[in-house]
Amino acid sequence: MVSLALKNCIRNVRRSLLTAIAVFIAIWVVVVMMGVMQTVVADMIRNNKEYESGDIRLRIADYSKYENIMPLQFFIPSVDDVCRSVLSVDGVRSCEPLSRLSVSAYRGEQLKTIQAVGVDTSISHFTTGRDVEILAGRMIDNGKREIVMTPKLLSELGMEVGDSLTILSKTSTSGSNGASFRIVGIVSYGNSEYNGDVVVMPLDQLSSLTRMDGGAMEVLVHIDPSAGLDATIASIKLALADPSLEVRSWDEISLIAPFLSMYDITYLIIELLFFFIASTLIFNTTMMSVMERKREVSTMIALGFSRSSIIRLFMTEGMIISTLGAVAAAVVGKATVALMGRYGIDLTLFGTEAVDGWGFSRMLYPQVSWSTVLSVSMICLAVAFGATTLASMRVRRIEAAQALREEN
Amino acid sequence: MMKRLAAFLLMIGMFPMSSLFAVAAPSIDARYIIDAMDAAMEYDDAAIEAKMVNTDRLGSTSLTFDTFQNGSGDTLLVVTAGPDKGQKILRLDDDIYLYYPDADEIVRLSGSSLKNSFLGSDFSYEDLTGDDDYDERYSYTLDGEEMLDGISCYKMTFTAKKLSETYQVQEMWIDSERFVPIHVRLSSKSGRSLKDILYSDYIHDGGIFFPGRLEVVNLVKKGSSSVMTVSSARFNVGLDDDLFSKEELAW
Structure with missing residues (x-):
C-alpha cells in the first residue's frame, strides 16, 4: 500500500x-x-536575576513595606557580615551588596533625575558581566569617587569622559547630600533597562553620599543551578537568624x-x-x-x-x-x-x-x-x-x- | 526694613510686613495688627543658633545650625552638627544656593527643584523664597478675637491674590498683647489644611520678640512634623555683608 x-x-x-x-x-x-x-x-x-534580584534578594523588610517613599533609613548596615553568613550556606555561588536609587544630576543649573547604582566593582555584574561593554575610558574602582554612564545620558548631559558631575541625593538620615564624581568611562549593558539615564558608581561612594555608613539597600544572592531555591532560602534564613531581613526568591519579586x-x-x-x-x-x-x-x-x-x-x-x-x-x-x-x-x-x-x-x-x-x-x-x-x-x-x-x- | 529671617526659620505664616505701615492706625484693625507685629519683631540683622528635629512615621533625625541674616534679607544657614554637618544654604533674593563639602561646585536651585524638602523638614526650599511684600500677594481680614491655649488672640485670614501662591489661604492667630503669631494654618484653595505652624517660648531681647520654639505639623503626611528650638538669638550685631556671597560659601 x-x-x-x-x-x-x-x-x-x-x-x-x-x-x-x-x-x-x-x-x-x-x-x-x-x-x-x-x-x-x-x-x-x-x-x-543578574541585574535586578539575583536568585535570592535580601532587604530590610521595612524597606519593601515603604518602598514607594524610598525609605533609605532601612538599609542593611553590616553587609559584610550578612554576606559572610550567606556564603556559608551550601549552594550559594556569590553574594553581592548593591544599592540603587533615584538621584539628581546637577548640570547647567538644572537638576535631572537619574538612577544611581552602587556596586562592589570586584564582583558585580554591572562591572564584570560578560554583556557589559566599555565603549570608552575604563571601569570604576572601589574606593574612588568616580562613575561610568551610558552614552545616552552622557549625550543628554553634554559631557565627556574626564568631566566631573555633581550628584545630589536624599540621605538615610532624611536630609540631602551632594558630591562630585569623575566620569571615567562610557558603558553599554546587555540589559536594555540600564542603557538609559543610569550612572554606576562604587557602592562605598554611594553609601557615603546617602550616609549609609558602608551599608547597602539590598544583597543579591546567586546560587548554583543544582541548588534548590526554597531549600537555600530556608538555609539562608537560618544562617542569618535576623527577622528584620526579608529573604525572597527572584520569582516572588520579579515583575516579569x-x-x-x-x-x-x-x-x-x-x-x-x-x-x-x-x-x-x-x-x-x-x-x-x-x-x-x-x-x-x-x-x-x-x-x-x-x-x-x-x-x-x-x-x-x-x-x-x-x-x-x-x-x-x-x-x-x-x-x-x-x-x-x-x-x-x-x-x-x-x-x-x-x-x-x-x-x-x-x-x-x-x-x-x-x-x-x-x-x-x-x-x-x-x-x-x-x-x-x-x-x-x-x-x-x-x-x-x-x-x-x-x-x- | 524688611525682615526675612522669620521665613528662613520656617515661619512662613509669620510674614514680616513692609515698613510701609509706619503709621499705626488709631483703632484695632487688620493693618494695625500687622504693623504692630512687624514692629514687635523688627531688627537690622540677626545670628541664631537652633536645633531642628524632624519626625515622620518612620523615625526622627536632628541637626543643629547657625543662621545669619543681614538687613537686606540675605540669609546664610550653616549646619553645625548632625549627619549633614558642613552643609550651607545661602538665600540671596529669590535664589537658593547649596554648598556640599564633597561637591566641586555650588548648586543653585531653581524651578521644580525648589520643591525639595529643606533639610529633611516639612518645608521646601520654595517656602524660603518669594517676595516678602505680602501686602501685594495677599488680601487680609480681621475675623475677630479667640482664646488659644489660654492666650487671647486676634484671628486673621489671608487670601492669596494669585493662583501661583503655594498656600492660598493662611489663618493666623496673633497674641493680642505682644502682637506675635501663636498659630498659623496654611491651606490650599480648596480649603484643605496643609500645615500647622505653632510658635511658643518667645525670647524677648531688647524689645524684639523671637519664637524660641517653632513646630511645623504636616497635615497631609500623617505623623510628620519638624520642631525647631532656638538655643541662642542675637540681634543687631553688625554682620559683615561678605558673609552672604556665593564666593564665601565654599570657605
Missing part, C-alpha cells in the same frame, strides 16, 4: 507540493518563533515572573493558529484528491478493494506528503534558528524604544532544541493526520456505480 501511495503522491505533483508546503510553513514558522520567543523569555529571566505563564499560553495559541491554517489546506487538498479520483475509487471498489483500505490509502498518501514537509521544515527551521543564533538579531534595528525598558538584551541569540523541533513536528503531523482522516472519510460516500456512469 505504501508503494502505491508513493506512486499516487507523484501523480499530482502540484497538489502534493501544496500540502507539503503548508506543513512546511506551519512547522518552520512555529519552530523559528519558538526559538526567538523562548530566547527572549530566557534572556529576560537571566537579566532579571507573573507573565511567564502567559508566554506559554501565547505560544500555544500561535502554534494552534498556524496548525489550524495548515490543517485546512491539508483537508482541502486531500478532499480534492478524493473527489477528483472518484472513478479510480469506484474502479477499486469494483475490483474488490474495501472502502476502509481505500481510506487508508488516501491517509497514507497524506501522511507521506506531510511527513516529507515536516522533516524538511524541522531541518530548515533548526538551521534558520542556528543561523540567527550565530549572528544574532539586533533588536535596535526596530528602534531603541522597542527594547529599552523591557528588560531584555539588545542582541538576541536564539536557540531551539531538537526536542522542541521534534515535538512541534509531531503535533503538526497529528493535526495533519486528523485533517487527512476527515477528508479521506469522503470515500465512504462515493456511490461506485453512479460515479462510474458520471465519469463515462
Whole structure:
C-alpha cells in the first residue's frame, strides 16, 4: 500500500507540493518563533536575576513595606557580615551588596533625575558581566569617587569622559547630600533597562553620599543551578537568624515572573493558529484528491478493494506528503534558528524604544532544541493526520456505480 | 526694613510686613495688627543658633545650625552638627544656593527643584523664597478675637491674590498683647489644611520678640512634623555683608 501511495503522491505533483508546503510553513514558522520567543523569555529571566534580584534578594523588610517613599533609613548596615553568613550556606555561588536609587544630576543649573547604582566593582555584574561593554575610558574602582554612564545620558548631559558631575541625593538620615564624581568611562549593558539615564558608581561612594555608613539597600544572592531555591532560602534564613531581613526568591519579586505563564499560553495559541491554517489546506487538498479520483475509487471498489483500505490509502498518501514537509521544515527551521543564533538579531534595528525598558538584551541569540523541533513536528503531523482522516472519510460516500456512469 | 529671617526659620505664616505701615492706625484693625507685629519683631540683622528635629512615621533625625541674616534679607544657614554637618544654604533674593563639602561646585536651585524638602523638614526650599511684600500677594481680614491655649488672640485670614501662591489661604492667630503669631494654618484653595505652624517660648531681647520654639505639623503626611528650638538669638550685631556671597560659601 505504501508503494502505491508513493506512486499516487507523484501523480499530482502540484497538489502534493501544496500540502507539503503548508506543513512546511506551519512547522518552520512555529519552530523559528519558538526559538526567538523562548530566547527572549530566557534572556529576560537571566537579566532579571543578574541585574535586578539575583536568585535570592535580601532587604530590610521595612524597606519593601515603604518602598514607594524610598525609605533609605532601612538599609542593611553590616553587609559584610550578612554576606559572610550567606556564603556559608551550601549552594550559594556569590553574594553581592548593591544599592540603587533615584538621584539628581546637577548640570547647567538644572537638576535631572537619574538612577544611581552602587556596586562592589570586584564582583558585580554591572562591572564584570560578560554583556557589559566599555565603549570608552575604563571601569570604576572601589574606593574612588568616580562613575561610568551610558552614552545616552552622557549625550543628554553634554559631557565627556574626564568631566566631573555633581550628584545630589536624599540621605538615610532624611536630609540631602551632594558630591562630585569623575566620569571615567562610557558603558553599554546587555540589559536594555540600564542603557538609559543610569550612572554606576562604587557602592562605598554611594553609601557615603546617602550616609549609609558602608551599608547597602539590598544583597543579591546567586546560587548554583543544582541548588534548590526554597531549600537555600530556608538555609539562608537560618544562617542569618535576623527577622528584620526579608529573604525572597527572584520569582516572588520579579515583575516579569507573573507573565511567564502567559508566554506559554501565547505560544500555544500561535502554534494552534498556524496548525489550524495548515490543517485546512491539508483537508482541502486531500478532499480534492478524493473527489477528483472518484472513478479510480469506484474502479477499486469494483475490483474488490474495501472502502476502509481505500481510506487508508488516501491517509497514507497524506501522511507521506506531510511527513516529507515536516522533516524538511524541522531541518530548515533548526538551521534558520542556528543561523540567527550565530549572528544574532539586533533588536535596535526596530528602534531603541522597542527594547529599552523591557528588560531584555539588545542582541538576541536564539536557540531551539531538537526536542522542541521534534515535538512541534509531531503535533503538526497529528493535526495533519486528523485533517487527512476527515477528508479521506469522503470515500465512504462515493456511490461506485453512479460515479462510474458520471465519469463515462 | 524688611525682615526675612522669620521665613528662613520656617515661619512662613509669620510674614514680616513692609515698613510701609509706619503709621499705626488709631483703632484695632487688620493693618494695625500687622504693623504692630512687624514692629514687635523688627531688627537690622540677626545670628541664631537652633536645633531642628524632624519626625515622620518612620523615625526622627536632628541637626543643629547657625543662621545669619543681614538687613537686606540675605540669609546664610550653616549646619553645625548632625549627619549633614558642613552643609550651607545661602538665600540671596529669590535664589537658593547649596554648598556640599564633597561637591566641586555650588548648586543653585531653581524651578521644580525648589520643591525639595529643606533639610529633611516639612518645608521646601520654595517656602524660603518669594517676595516678602505680602501686602501685594495677599488680601487680609480681621475675623475677630479667640482664646488659644489660654492666650487671647486676634484671628486673621489671608487670601492669596494669585493662583501661583503655594498656600492660598493662611489663618493666623496673633497674641493680642505682644502682637506675635501663636498659630498659623496654611491651606490650599480648596480649603484643605496643609500645615500647622505653632510658635511658643518667645525670647524677648531688647524689645524684639523671637519664637524660641517653632513646630511645623504636616497635615497631609500623617505623623510628620519638624520642631525647631532656638538655643541662642542675637540681634543687631553688625554682620559683615561678605558673609552672604556665593564666593564665601565654599570657605
